[in-house]
Amino acid sequence: MNEGLISSRYAKALLKFALEHKITDRIYEDVKILEQSFATHPDLQKALINPVLTATEKVSLLAAAVGEKPSEEFLRFVRLVTKNRREEFMRQIGLMYQKLYRESKGISLVHIVTAIGLDEETLAKIKELVREKVSDKVEFTYEVDPSIIGGFVxxxxxxxxxASVNNELKLLRLKLLNSKKRL
Structure with missing residues (x-):
């Protein structure tokens, strides 16, 4: 079966359950923490596909990845996923749930990357400009990446x-290469 289809079905079911029990925000927070755990600990995915670990151990592992006190409803969902032997899709399910949640709440996901750190006042201005153009509900993340040389993404x-200097240099290089071919 298609990975995207599996993830989508489970995420939709989780969102429907969360809506019925009015716990969408709590589940969203749990899923975000789980995604951060997957991002910072790549071995977590390897552990989930390890056939030596029992379903109970995998549930405990995922509960620990969510943090101190995951919601009981989220743990019930994790138990269902592991019972159905779909634990290898937990990351994709979590990402799909986040997407569906943001769509249902009208939240835009905004990520900005700059070459150097920005002060809080500048970040606040950028956030306000983005809110005016996109929507009032914005989930904002910020990252500093010196490899873009200057500008922003x-x-x-x-x-x-x-609008990074790195991107402009790439475009200039392509123009130069294309102009050589024409000669």
Whole structure:
């Protein structure tokens, strides 16, 4: 069966359950923490596909990855996923749940990358500009990446504005290569 289809079905079921029990926000927080655990500990995914670990051990592992006190409803969902032997899809399910949650709440995901750190006042201005153009509900993340040399990269949901010096240099290089071919 298709990985995307499996993840989508489980995420939709989790969202429906969370809506019925009015715990969408709590589940969203649990899923975000789980995703951070997957990002910072790549071995977590390897452990989930390890056939030596029992389902109970995998549930305990995922509960620990969520942090101190995951919600009981989330743990019930994790038990269901492991019972159905779909634990290898937990990361994709979590990502899909986040996407569905943001769509249902009208939240835009905004990520900005700059070459040097920005002060809080500048970040606040950027956030306000993005809120005016996109929507009032924005989930904002910020990252410093010196490899872009200068400028910024702004991602809003699936759209990207790359105004980095690194990108401009790449475009200039392509223009030069294309002009050589014409000669």
């Amino acid at each position: 702004l991602k809003v949901d699936s759209m990207q504005l790359d």
